[in-house]
Amino acid sequence: MAPAASSSAPSFSSADALLSSFRFERVLSEDPRALLVYLLGTAVPEGQSERAPCILKLEKTPYAPDEAPSLATPGAWSKLQTVTCNDIYSTSLAWFAPGRTTADVQILSICPATEKHVKKYSMQVSRLVRETPELYETVVKPYMDSLSPSTISWVYNILDGTAEAENVLYRDDDPETGFVLTPDLKWDQKTLSALYLLVLTQDRTIRSLRNLRTRHLPLLRKIRQECERVAMERYGIEKGELRFFVHYQPTYYHFHVHIVHLSYLSFSGITVGQAHLLDDLIDSLSLEVEASNSGGPAPLQSWFERRTFTYSLGVEHPLYALLKEKGA
């Protein structure tokens, strides 16, 4: 007679015992970046004779703090495979042990690296700032005006059709409600759960969401509707599967909308404060129209002009020192 396990007895006393009896059934779920996986199967708890459902979570571990230097030696790897070498950039794959089907680590190298490279990949310290309407007028607007118009000529090239024309998914040339829809460069155009599209508006007067007014509602609503329709037709995306958002501060000052798949979560671009849902922009402007129709007062009639925006900013960003100086 097999000894009856008490209800609080461990079902396994060792990882070996567990894995030796495990029979794989199916993958339950994976992280979008897939560094962890949940498996479902069965196993025979010690002291029992029947198989029982068993879930395994396998999660790759972070690097230990003192491990970093030793990784950059050939001795750390059982196998190294060069993938590409292009000028100063190269990509390789590395295996911790022989016999593993897939590489354990991807290695990217830049050599010779410039100061700019070093800065780009160095730890960015960020702080929250509060941009009041006054700080927008006295700090952010002058900063935008100081930037060379050439920094957004790539945008105008796309709008004018002189660049990336072959990538355009949808084009509407209306000067007020028109826009161009393209795949974002960050998307591999294959992995649907990481879908990333970009909308550039024809209207060159909207520099950021600070400039949005109720007259822009038709443009915003058209972007929401038409892009969802195009994505459904082209990629088989279902209603409610896409997240539309705008950044503030944006990286460049020509109004643009990011569109990503709802399950694409492993990137900081969707963080509250930086990201603003297009649906929320539309809702806020709609309430503004409602207020105006009821004879409402000025304060709520320029929502995006009156708002204080709180966002995180790298302390190396040119705006950070300027805003801090004025008490943001």
Add this chain to the structure above:
Amino acid sequence: MAPAASSSAPSFSSADALLSSFRFERVLSEDPRALLVYLLGTAVPEGQSERAPCILKLEKTPYAPDEAPSLATPGAWSKLQTVTCNDIYSTSLAWFAPGRTTADVQILSICPATEKHVKKYSMQVSRLVRETPELYETVVKPYMDSLSPSTISWVYNILDGTAEAENVLYRDDDPETGFVLTPDLKWDQKTLSALYLLVLTQDRTIRSLRNLRTRHLPLLRKIRQECERVAMERYGIEKGELRFFVHYQPTYYHFHVHIVHLSYLSFSGITVGQAHLLDDLIDSLSLEVEASNSGGPAPLQSWFERRTFTYSLGVEHPLYALLKEKGA
């Protein structure tokens, strides 16, 4: 004479050549979950004699789609170490190869697993829903009313001091502007860059941000100020290093505020739509006061009552079917 490398010649022809000449200097940056690391060092490009700055990015790779089953066998590992066994739960560490200082994978197991476990760890399909004020009244409010009050008795235990009293970082018993600040269970209370605190308000009438009105401004402002002060004193956190936010939909219907370190980005709890910055709530209510003082009309005097909220909801969530049925 060493042959002069052309400017477009690869600086290395193989990963071996690169790593063999690499000399480690320092870690430039790491992901918060630290599955990637940027190293700075120097290396000697092929055909050259001088050391040049070299950046290496080492990134652990995702599991391959067909790799999962083979991971759940003892043969996949060169070493297995059991960490804990507690009833049906156990934790182990596994190494891909001998000689590696740290484990490559952490394995968690649940056996026997229940249907609830299986559901919890299965891929969650989510969709965006739009909760209008009407849907709040007709769907969400009745849903909240249907929940057993016992689901938040753990909250009242903390507020009353009958549970977790030893964990409380700050307590203010004012029935209107008071709150309790505790470390969140998700925080290990050690890693500052993953700091996670929780604020529970004494006012039991605020069930979610939908109930926020201008009269709550003193409460919200006190939370913002006092918690920042306590975190500075207790953990040496600097001004602007903390992100305060509220979830909608929340997991439980007693108003609470999440506080996390600004650099803690690798979790979906800060996603736009679900997360709302406390600073933005305060700003919106302040503009409401301004509108009211200028003799504004009703529509914009209950901002959180009038708003349409767009958020992602698991299709298994009880609210999803109810909202969809009514056209959300």
